[in-house]
Amino acid sequence: MSHIPLQHVLIFSTALFFIGMFGMFTRRNLITLLMSVELMLNSVNINLAAFNKYLYPQQTGGLFLALFIIIIAAAEAAIAIAIIINLYRSHHSIDVDDATEMKY
Amino acid sequence: MMPASAIFFYVIAAAILVTAILSVTTRRIFRAAIWLLLSLMGIAGIYFWLDMNFLAAVQIVVYVGGIVVLIIFSVFLTQGSGQSLPLPAKFRLFFSAVAVSLGLAFTIWILQGYGFLATAPEVPAVEMREIGKTMLSVQSGGYALPFELVSILLLAAMVACIAIAMKIPADKKND
Numbered sequence: 001m002s003h004i005p006l007q008h009v010l011i012f013s014t015a016l017f018f019i020g021m022f023g024m025f026t027r028r029n030l031i032t033l034l035m036s037v038e039l040m041l042n043s044v045n046i047n048l049a050a051f052n053k054y055l056y057p058q059q060t061g062g063l064f065l066a067l068f069i070i071i072i073a074a075a076e077a078a079i080a081i082a083i084i085i086n087l088y089r090s091h092h093s094i095d096v097d098d099a100t101e102m103k104y
Numbered sequence: 105m106m107p108a109s110a111i112f113f114y115v116i117a118a119a120i121l122v123t124a125i126l127s128v129t130t131r132r133i134f135r136a137a138i139w140l141l142l143s144l145m146g147i148a149g150i151y152f153w154l155d156m157n158f159l160a161a162v163q164i165v166v167y168v169g170g171i172v173v174l175i176i177f178s179v180f181l182t183q184g185s186g187q188s189l190p191l192p193a194k195f196r197l198f199f200s201a202v203a204v205s206l207g208l209a210f211t212i213w214i215l216q217g218y219g220f221l222a223t224a225p226e227v228p229a230v231e232m233r234e235i236g237k238t239m240l241s242v243q244s245g246g247y248a249l250p251f252e253l254v255s256i257l258l259l260a261a262m263v264a265c266i267a268i269a270m271k272i273p274a275d276k277k278n279d
Contacts, residue, residue, distance in 0.1 A: 003110040006223060010215050012117045016124055018208045023128030025200035026192045031133060031179055035140045038171060039124055042147050045159075053154045055220070057227045060238055064247050066159055070166050071254050075261035077171045081178045082269040088182040089271070 009050040016043035030084050030094040034077065041073045113153055120146035131188040133179050141172045155229040 016039060023036030045066040052062025088094050120143050127139035144167045151160035242248045 003107050004113050006220055007215055008113075011212055012121070014208060014211045014215065015121055018204045018211075019121065019124045019128055021207070022200055022204045025203065026197055027128065027189075028192065029133065029183075029189055031175060031182070032128070032136055032189070035136060035175065036128055038140065038167070039127070039143065042144065042167070045163075046147060046150055049151060049154050049156055049159060053156065054223050057224050060230055060235065063156060063159055063230070063235070064239070064250075067162060068250055068254055070162055072257065074166050074170060075258055077174055078261055078265050079268070081174055082265040084178055085181060085269050094182050 006050060006054045009054075010047065013043040013046040013050070016040075016046070028095050028097055030080075030087070030096060033096070034080050034084075038073065038077070041069060045069055109153065113150075116146050116149045116153065120150070131191065133183055133189060134176070137172060137176050137179055140175070141168060144168050144172065157229065158232055158235050 020036045020039035020043065023039065024033060027033050027036060048062040048066045048069070050062075052059065052066075056062070084094050087099060091098050093099075123139045123143040123146065127136050127143055130136050130139060144163065148160045148163040148168070151157075151163055238245070239247045239251055
């Protein structure tokens with residue numbers, strides 16, 4: 001682990017975050033948007049784990065923060081999928097461009 | 105000559121980035137879910153490489169075993185695996201790529217110039233027993249309160265999921 005500088009790990013997680021952001025910008029399907037959000041959350045978790053391990057290896061703060069983010073991401077995914085299923089039932093489509101009732 | 109663990113990191117990181125790019129660009133939604141699955145498993149590999157075995161186990165159990173399966177379920181409930189998604193508009197693809205590359209370049213520039221603390225000497229991984237004790241400790245530095253809050257959050261999320269996804273019968277809709 002110590003052969004890799006911290007910057008390389010951070011650059012890797014930044015790249016992963018911006019890949020998720022590219023997905024957010026280009027996708028129009030709710031499920032693929034959810035996948036992009038998961039990628040972004042994971043890149044943040046890698047950051048926390050790397051900071052914990054590189055800078056304060058005798059503490060556990062980064063580990064626990066990453067753990068709670070994973071738990072909240074699980075709750076978020078469950079809610080999002082319930083909303084997607086409900087939307088599909090009423091609109092017969094899960095495209096964000098088709099759900100515009102609350103736009104104005 | 106790089107040591108084996110360094111090569112392992114670069115290989116895993118490249119695999120994660122490639123599968124993540126495929127996951128956000130493929131037009132078959134089921135394939136996007138499978139690429140996401142591979143990407144998340146690679147991230148569990150990164151946690152193993154960082155010597156955080158507990159986090160890696162949680163990553164596999166929650167993400168690979170839970171969230172991706174949930175996503176695949178919802179793909180089959182709403183889309184089916186056959187149809188491919190429409191291609192996004194050209195200008196949107198172009199400007200998204202430009203914005204994302206600029207953001208990436210800017211962040212990397214900041215990271216290169218930022219003076220992080222010196223890397224601490226490696227210590228043995230935190231034991232599982234220690235993690236469990238810290239999570240339920242009410243002393244300073246313990247995580248009992250966020251643990252309880254998160255369990256309430258999960259309960260609320262469960263109730264909300266059922267309430268949102270429940271099908272209301274047509275004759276009761278106007279009550």
